[in-house]
Amino acid sequence: MWQRALQLNTAFTATITTSTLIAVGVPLASNHTWTFTTGYPRALPVNLGSPINYMILAKTGISSVPASVVTGSIAVSPEAATAITGFNLADPPTV
Secondary structure, eight states, X not given: OOOSOOXXXXXXXXXXXXXXXXXXXXXXXXXXXXXXXXXXXXXXXXXXXXXXXXXXXXXXXXXOOTTOOOOSEEEESSSOGGGEESOOOSSOOOO
């Protein structure tokens, strides 16, 4: 049984040979070969809780203009916290 993870974004060729026996003990008539390419794992979603808990919840970014005051939580998803700009944050941004 295969125990290692395959390298990401890599083309592979797999072959089942005629030395492989089917369920009744008969060898395959011919080799069976195929190719595939691995991808990148999807990022796991971050549980932001209920949107009711946020004053601002955006998909791509939040930017402030001078004199903006937001009292409450702000968040962006799926973007990183670095997409929040122009605010003096009370707490450091989290990923």
